[in-house]
Amino acid sequence: MYDETLPTVEQLEVDELVCWRVHTRHAELLVAQQGAQVLSYQPHGEEPVIWLSGEADYRKGQAVRGGVPVCWPWFGDLRRNPAEVQGMHEGGPICPAHGLVRERDWQLLGIDSDGPAVHLEFALDTRAEPLPGWPHAAELKLSIVLDEQLQLTLSSRNTDDVPQALSQALHSYFAVSDVREVEVEGLGGCRYIETLENWQLRQQDGNIAFTGETDRIYLETPSRMAILDRAWKRRIQLDVENSASAVVWNPWTDKARRLSQFSGDAWPGMLCIETARVMNDCVVLKPGEEQKMTVRIASLPL
Incomplete structure (x- = not known):
């Protein structure tokens, strides 16, 4: 007899992308092989926790808007990265934002279940899949664990014989009732770079509230942050x-109209808090060295 408490995993194609849909007693998860990208995560009986654009385009060689794209081996505009990260690129001045791995097919290493939990692991080896303009040997893995919460671990191993400098992020899009009504706690007192005001260095006073376009890089961040969403009576807690x-x-109104795969009126329903290693927090790996970065995402009652 079928036991609904046991997890199930289904492989499917969403337009041009190979994906896996995971059901557990707690939640449903959708992951694409391209980019090892989590596309959606929704606990049963709740609103989605991870936001996915209603205009998402599932095409090969093109990152999907929403979910949790992996940004690696640099974040954002390469020219805004530390000099040592910029120096790893040898392919000329024109580089895609957020690195080179979001649009690559990763290898599925395995899917395992342990009681009610499901573990997926993906890998990308730059020796087997060379990255244009980045002629270095590295092994990248993304481990995904779904149980009562969602855990993502990004591992970077330098398999070359010279040091490597990287910046990276798990570019998490979170679903919210209305970004104008939510707050982010945990970053009070942190310094941040206000990228919309000439990259000025400022300090956060109390919780973050949203009244316009927001694009900030927070520095020396704590291990716990949270989105307080009173309309949906929940707290999305991030432990890193x-x-x-x-x-x-959050792009707000004007930028939302310029984004690809993004409805002009979708901005109130999403907010990105990206677990990162950027700016002075970038990663420098010695030959043979591996470093991991983890975020655990929990939806808790407020």
């Missing part, structure tokens, strides 16, 4: 390891 920087982003 080996990350001391975070990016908080």
Whole structure:
């Protein structure tokens, strides 16, 4: 007899992308092989926790808007990264934002279940899949664990014979009732770079509230942050390891109309808090060295 408490995993194609849909007693998860990208995460009986654009385009060689894209081996505009990260690129001045791995097919290493939990692991080896303009040997893995919460661990291993400098992020899009009504706690007192005002260095006073376009890089961040969403009576709690920087982003009205795969009226329903290693928090790996960055995402009653 079928036991509904046991997890199930289904492989499917969403337009051009191979994906896996995972059901557990707690939640449903959708992951694409391209980019090892979590596309959606929704606990049963709740609103989605991870936001996915209603205009998302599931095409090969194109990142999907929403979910949790992996940004690696640099974050954002390469020219805004530390000099040592910029120096790893040898392919000329024109580089895609957020690195080179979001649009690559990763290898599925395995799917395992342990009681009610499901564990998926993906890998990308730059020796087998060379990255244009980045002629270095590295092994990248993304471990995904779904149980009562969602845990993502990004591992970077330098398999070359010279040091590597990287910046990276798990570019998490969170679903919210209305970004104008939510707050982010945990970053009070942190310094941040206000990228919309000439990259000025400022300090956060109390919780973050949202009244316009927001694009900030928070520095020396704590291990716990949360989105307080009173309309949906929940707290999206983020517990991070080996990350001391975070990016908080919402496009608001004008930029939303310029974004690809993004409805002009979708901005109130999403908010990005990106677990990161950027700016002075970038990663420098010795030959043979591996570093991991983890975020645990929990939806808790408020």
